[in-house]
Every structure is written in structure tokens, then in C-alpha cells.
Amino acid sequence: MNRLDRLTSILTHLQTKRSVTAQELAERFRISLRTVYRDVRSLNEAGVPVVGEPGLGYSLVEGYRLPPVMFTKEEALSFLVAEKIIAQATDRASSSHFQSALFKIKSVLKAAQKDVLETLADQIAVIPKSHELPSAVRDRALQLLVQSLSDSRVITLEYTAFEPEITTRRMVEPVGIYYSFEQWYLIAWCRLRTDYRTFRLDRMTEIIPSEERFKNHHPSLKEYLDAVKREQQLTKVVMDVSLEAVKYLRVQKYNQGFVMETKKENSVEMTFMTCHLEGFARWAIMLGDYIQIIEPEELKSSMHELLLKMLKKVEEKNQIS
Numbered sequence: 608m609n610r611l612d613r614l615t616s617i618l619t620h621l622q623t624k625r626s627v628t629a630q631e632l633a634e635r636f637r638i639s640l641r642t643v644y645r646d647v648r649s650l651n652e653a654g655v656p657v658v659g660e661p662g663l664g665y666s667l668v669e670g671y672r673l674p675p676v677m678f679t680k681e682e683a684l685s686f687l688v689a690e691k692i693i694a695q696a697t698d699r700a701s702s703s704h705f706q707s708a709l710f711k712i713k714s715v716l717k718a719a720q721k722d723v724l725e726t727l728a729d730q731i732a733v734i735p736k737s738h739e740l741p742s743a744v745r746d747r748a749l750q751l752l753v754q755s756l757s758d759s760r761v762i763t764l765e766y767t768a769f770e771p772e773i774t775t776r777r778m779v780e781p782v783g784i785y786y787s788f789e790q791w792y793l794i795a796w797c798r799l800r801t802d803y804r805t806f807r808l809d810r811m812t813e814i815i816p817s818e819e820r821f822k823n824h825h826p827s828l829k830e831y832l833d834a835v836k837r838e839q840q841l842t843k844v845v846m847d848v849s850l851e852a853v854k855y856l857r858v859q860k861y862n863q864g865f866v867m868e869t870k871k872e873n874s875v876e877m878t879f880m881t882c883h884l885e886g887f888a889r890w891a892i893m894l895g896d897y898i899q900i901i902e903p904e905e906l907k908s909s910m911h912e913l914l915l916k917m918l919k920k921v922e923e924k925n926q927i928s
Contacts, residue, residue, distance in 0.1 A: 608636070614646055618655060621667050628664035678712075683720040686712060687727060695735040696786065700750040749784070751814045752793055756781045759820050762795075765813035766806055774812070775799065780821040783828025794831055796823065803831065844879040844887060845901040847871075852897035863890055876901070885909055 608616070613636055620635065621627055629643045638646075647665060650657050656668035678686075686709060693705045713721060755762045762781060767774040779795035782803065786792075791808040826834065841864070848856065853875050860877065864887075869876045881887045888909040891898060900907050 610646075613638070614650060617646055618650060621657065621665060622672065626660065626664040626666040631664070678716060678720065680720055680723065683716055683724060684727070687724050687731060691731050691733045695733045696789075697791075698747055698749045700747040701753075704750075748808050748811065748814060749791065751816055752781060752784055752808075755816045756783065758816075759822075761817045761819040761821050763813070763815040763817060764806065764811055767810045767812065769807075769810070778817075779804070779806075780823060780825065782825045782831055785828065785832075794828060796821075796825060839882040841880040841882050842884050842903060842905075844881055844884075844903065844906060845876065846879075846891065847874045847876055847899040847901060848894070849874050849897045852894060856894075859890075863887060888913060 616636065617632060620632065629640050629647075632638075632643045632646075633640050636643075647657050647659070656671050657665050658668060659665050690705065690709055694702045697705075713724070716724070751762070754760075759780075761778055764777050764779055765774060766777055777797055777799045779793075779797050782794040782796065784791060784793050793806040793808065795804060795806065796802070797804040825831075844864075850873060856877075860879070864879045864881045866878045866880055868878070879887070884903075884906055888906055891900070891906070892910055892913060900910065
């Protein structure tokens with residue numbers, strides 16, 4: 608990126624937030640702090656009202672705006688991909704709001720870019736999972752949670768737990784939401800359990816924001832998730848995977864706590880850190896004769912017991928028939 612393009616990008620970045628630190632600019636554009644200071648000075652000399660506040664960062668004087676932003680072809684195509692993902696991975700309200708925002712973005716695209724998007728629209732698809740959110744929360748689930756997070760509002764959930772499968776009504780103070788393993792999750796302080804809990808959106812049958820605003824200080828979502836990782840008791844798993852099976856694990860391995868791999872002559876040695884050894888054992892059994900467990904011994908025993916139970920069920924079924 609040449610300096611002129613970088614100065615324009617820095618100015619655009621400054622419009623996205625109330626204030627931006629020099630470190631944030633340095634990391635995004637991969638430049639030194641000295642270069643950031645020089646670029647900001649250049650913008651000021653060009654008449655752009657950039658204000659620096661110690662401890663807060665840089666900001667533009669209120670009311671200053673750039674003319675409509677021009678997008679590259681690659682940026683325009685990224686909007687199309689995002690549109691497809693959001694339409695399938697969020698609720699109807701979030702998808703509708705994104706569509707509205709996208710129309711505004713498309714209005715400033717060049718004619719050739721609009722033609723490309725229109726042509727490719729039917730050539731890109733995101734296939735959703737078969738199950739959906741319950742009908743009661745399908746339309747506005749994410750929007751309700753995001754609004755409650757923004758306003759620090761207590762929400763009432765009707766929630767069905769996984770184990771035991773019991774439905775309860777809970778008042779919670781939301782901390783954050785995240786998307787993982789094709790599911791949306793809510794982290795919240797549960798007043799019923801007097802502790803932080805994780806709730807899956809597809810197990811919520813009702814979401815009711817209240818007028819009450821909570822004043823408790825909760826950790827940020829990142830702080831909470833980092834703390835959970837530190838507290839989890841992880842077990843190291845090492846297994847040998849035959850070369851012909853490696854291609855099947857390119858995506859799956861990350862869901863199981865994949866850490867690293869070492870290539871051998873006829874196999875790949877993979878290392879994992881898991882917090883649920885039985886769950887890992889059940890997943891590993893699906894790989895059948897493609898793998899060999901190196902450690903721990905506990906995992907070998909667990910898989911052996913599971914296989915014996917499976918064999919017993921097969922034999923019982925054969926006897927009945």
C-alpha cells in the first residue's frame with residue numbers, strides 16, 4: 608500500500624470509531640508508531656481536523672466527514688459473501704438490517720461493480736443446518752440480545768437445558784454473545800444459579816427484555832472466555848493419523864482442540880488439548896483404523912470400553928433377530 612492510499616485508509620478508519628489509538632493504527636496498517644505520528648501530522652497539514660488526546664487516541668472533530676467512500680472490486684465481492692452468510696447464520700431481523708445497510712453500500716458502488724454483484728449473486732450460496740431457532744425467537748433473537756447488551760438490560764429467558772432436559776424460566780444479565788460450531792451462544796449472569804452460565808440460542812423458547820437495567824460490573828466477553836480457558840483442566844492427546852485420512856480432518860480437528868502436527872514418512876502425528884476426554888474418544892472412534900493413539904493411556908482405555916459396549920449391542924441385536 609502506497610502512502611497516499613494509507614493516508615486515505617487511516618482517515619476512513621478514524622471515521623469508524625469515536626477514538627482510535629496509535630497502536631491500533633500501527634497494527635492494522637503494519638507500520639511503526641513513528642510512521643503513524645508522521646501520517647497523522649500529514650493529515651493535519653492537509654486540513655483534516657485530527658485531534659489527539661493523551662490516553663484516548665486520535666479522533667476527528669465532530670461533524671467532519673469524507674465524501675462517499677469508493678470500494679475496490681474485492682471489497683465489493685466481500686459484501687456479497689457476507690450477505691449470504693448473515694442471511695443463514697443470524698435471525699431474520701439481523702438479516703433484514705444488514706440488507707438495508709447493504710443497499711446503502713451498493714448505492715455508492717461503480718456500475719461495473721454493481722454488475723459483478725448481480726451476476727455472482729446466484730453463484731454463491733451458504734447451506735444452513737437443518738434445524739432452526741424455535742419459532743418464538745426466530746425473528747428477533749439476536750436483535751433482542753444485542754439491544755439488551757447495549758442497554759445493560761436484564762432479560763428473562765425460557766430455556767431448556769441439555770442435561771437434564773428441563774425447561775426453566777430465568778432472569779439473566781447478558782455479558783456477550785458469540786458464534787461457534789454453527790451455533791450462537793449467550794454468556795450471562797444467571798440470577799437463578801447465581802453464577803455465569805452459557806446459553807444456546809436454539810434452546811431458548813422465549814426472550815423478554817425487561818425495563819430493569821443492571822449495574823453490576825461484569826467482565827468483557829473476551830475476559831470471561833479467557834478465564835474459562837485458564838480454568839479448564841485440559842488433557843494432552845497425541846495420535847498418529849494415516850496420510851489418506853488427514854484430508855478428512857482439515858476442519859474437524861480444530862473443533863477437538865488441535866494444537867500442532869508433525870509429518871512423518873507415512874503418517875501425521877497430531878497433538879490436541881481437550882477438556883472432555885470421553886467426547887474426544889467418541890469422535891476418535893469414527894476414524895476407525897486410520898489412527899493410533901499414542902497418549903494418554905486413559906484415552907485408549909476409554910475407547911476400548913466404548914467399542915466393547917458397541918460390540919455387545921450389535922451381538923444383542925443379532926441374537927434378537
